[in-house]
Amino acid sequence: MSQEPDRLFAQPLAQVADFVFNEDVARVFPDMIKRSVPGYPTIVENISVLAARFAQPHTTLYDLGCSLGAVTQALRRHVRADGCRVIAVDNSAAMVERCSEYLHSQDSMFQELLPVEVIEADILALAFQPTSLVALNFTLQFIAIERRPELLARIRQALLPGGALILSEKLRFEDAIEDELLTALHLDFKRANGYSELEIAQKRSAIEKVMLPDSLQTHRQRLLDAGFSQVLPWFQCLNFASLIALP
Template identity: 55%
Template sequence: MTGKDGIYATEQRVKDFSFDANVVEVFPDMIQRSVPGYATIVSTMGKLAGQFAQSNSKLYDLGCSLGAVTLSMRRNIAKENCQIIAVDNSQAMVERCKMHLGGFKSDVPVDVQLGDITDLTINDASVVAMNFTLQFIPQDQRLAVLTNIYNGLKPGGVILLSEKIIGESDQQDNLLIDLHHDFKRHNGYSELEISQKRTAIENVMRPDSLSTHLARLNEIGFTQTQVWYQCFNFCSMVAIK
């Protein structure tokens, strides 16, 4: 069982955000109330994984957290001899992810690993999912991480990338931020919670603009990139090798 997110409900000395045991306990509520369209994003990533999965290949969920995308992918895979590798650098997340996955039977094996995706070797992959993960990687390492993924993809393989983005100008960015904060207010977050969460996350999450993402994927060599979802400053893309 998980609870309601009240981590920033009381005034406190705000520390940098981390995916620790406290966050794990409220993560489903936190992300549903903070990310517009999260359920649609997860379900669609699973459908895309089912569409692009190749027989005798691996599918990766990088930054798997509690395994929502892994479960969605596993439900949609019809190809034979596929394996999902789910990786996260939070011990608390990995432990809870294993518990969640253990409650669902499937013919598709899943290997949940504790690890740093900047050091991970990708190979024989038909699908790599990164659901709001790249934004937590230092910006000067993102090109290398995505290049490593590209090199580990089979021809016709895809990366499924969801990210919080910044606007292309200060005015556009402020508009997106205002819309997002209004979304959070509508979902019951107080002004104090919104302010303290923003302070906690500003040093650990550095979003890029959509144009930066698209240019980077093109530079690496992805032949086709499509934005299939955007609501406010949250965006999902698929890039095909």
């Protein structure tokens, strides 16, 4: 399917509205996330490698906040456990519609893929089935801070022994010098990928009240408080990281 370049913030805006995952964002999302999130393709492909270890036969796998389904597509290609299926969930109608289209295209290119169900829903209200693998790929940071513990606790309750939660997030750093440097390097990454100063400034204004990142220490403690036994960072590139949380 055709992919458009991200030019959403390329022209001066009289008023920069809060960032929303609408049709405009869905249309350019593959280009946007590749140019904005260091290591994103590596994270997605390796989630499938991790999932192949933790996915158990005849269980459900969840991609929560699936956007256009990149993680779901990777899971379908690489998980070989018998009888698994994927439930992909997003609260954006535009994302769900395009995700379904992408998955339909994937069906025509590959054989013996895991079955998938794409749901438009609020993951905070989702009734989880017993699961061996849950992916929260750059999703928790868009959820109200006070609601994050309850979501993680419910995921932990649904996880089967031997399963895993894979959590990918942008990080803030408690050391001010470290935070300033890694933030500056992230902006350099965006410039190197062709974003102008105007685009960077307007995107930051749009997203700063919507995406609220936590520190690695906060993530670790919150996961332990939710009942996970171990939290293992497996990837970091600048101020973006991914963790494995074990029940």
